[in-house]
Amino acid sequence: MPTPVVWCVSGSRQLGMGHVVRSLRVILELEARYGAQVYVMGRWTDGADAPLWRRHPLHLQPFTGPHAVPHPDISWLLDRLRAPLLVCDLLLQEGQDATWLAGLRTRGVKVATLHEHVFPWADVDLAVNPSIFEQSVVEGLEGRRSLQGPGFLLIDPLYAEPPAVSRQSQTVVVALGGADPEGLRLQIVQRLLQDPRFGNWRIVLVQGPAMAPVSGLESRVEVLEQPGSLVQLFQEATIAITNGGTTCYEAIAAGAMVYATPQNNFEDEVIALLIQRRLCQLWPPMRWEDGKAPPPDRGGIDGLGVSRVAQALAELYPAS
Numbered sequence: 001m002p003t004p005v006v007w008c009v010s011g012s013r014q015l016g017m018g019h020v021v022r023s024l025r026v027i028l029e030l031e032a033r034y035g036a037q038v039y040v041m042g043r044w045t046d047g048a049d050a051p052l053w054r055r056h057p058l059h060l061q062p063f064t065g066p067h068a069v070p071h072p073d074i075s076w077l078l079d080r081l082r083a084p085l086l087v088c089d090l091l092l093q094e095g096q097d098a099t100w101l102a103g104l105r106t107r108g109v110k111v112a113t114l115h116e117h118v119f120p121w122a123d124v125d126l127a128v129n130p131s132i133f134e135q136s137v138v139e140g141l142e143g144r145r146s147l148q149g150p151g152f153l154l155i156d157p158l159y160a161e162p163p164a165v166s167r168q169s170q171t172v173v174v175a176l177g178g179a180d181p182e183g184l185r186l187q188i189v190q191r192l193l194q195d196p197r198f199g200n201w202r203i204v205l206v207q208g209p210a211m212a213p214v215s216g217l218e219s220r221v222e223v224l225e226q227p228g229s230l231v232q233l234f235q236e237a238t239i240a241i242t243n244g245g246t247t248c249y250e251a252i253a254a255g256a257m258v259y260a261t262p263q264n265n266f267e268d269e270v271i272a273l274l275i276q277r278r279l280c281q282l283w284p285p286m287r288w289e290d291g292k293a294p295p296p297d298r299g300g301i302d303g304l305g306v307s308r309v310a311q312a313l314a315e316l317y318p319a320s
């Protein structure tokens with residue numbers, strides 16, 4: 001009999017869909033390989049998540065409480081299912097969240113957090129920081145673990161395999177993740193169209209699940225609506241222009257020449273570190289000729305993060 005697992009993650013056009021997409025990857029791995037039946041809780045207010053759930057039907061339970069992390073909603077589902085594991089891909093706050101998490105562990109529920117922001121105050125069994133920051137695995141007291149670094153980035157597992165296609169010359173892909181509240185992608189495309197050096201280039205615009213429809217673009221701009229995977233596209237691309245999230249990591253893993261533009265303050269920090277490691281450059285570029293593909297090791301971004309995180313989570317609950 002499958003083991004029930006409660007997984008909390010939210011997404012919207014304003015928040016973005018990166019957390020939902022990466023959570024879904026690990027969820028599918030847990031269900032396929034580790035005998036889990038995952039029940040997803042979250043706040044999805046504008047339907048941006050709907051295409052993902054249609055493609056991968058799961059047990060969904062919307063938050064009803066007003067807070068970002070509504071404790072009564074989550075505790076109710078944990079009790080109803082007698083679930084041994086809670087996974088939170090949410091931004092937690094010191095204080096009430098810490099007390100609540102500690103109370104869950106006292107009741108025998110294992111707790112895992114999945115977030116780029118570190119919660120040193122949180123008493124949890126597993127803390128995963130899927131980021132470009134320095135790789136580390138810390139074994140704590142009573143089996144507690146902390147995992148951090150590029151080896152735990154939750155990109156598409158297909159990037160771990162040899163490229164299925166050859167890179168095509170003169171292809172530029174504009175992909176800013178799942179959401180683009182400021183409309184940056186259209187500004188980027190217009191700049192490419194106005195630049196004579198891209199006059200004969202193939203320009204591909206990727207529409208994420210939380211992006212508004214686009215119209216009125218030149219006919220030579222290919223618009224892809226919510227593709228299930230970007231692997232083949234990035235492996236074909238000469239240049240990829242991305243945000244500073246998971247999409248950027250995937251373009252690097254594919255070996256494209258990557259230019260990144262931040263959509264928030266955290267992505268500012270990420271992109272600065274990626275530039276320092278010569279994994280990408282800042283958009284807009286000072287000079288196109290400065291662009292170089294990432295080094296052969298791709299900065300440790302190997303496409304195995306989903307399997308590593310799923311295995312670590314599966315060790316927290318009894319095998320079914």
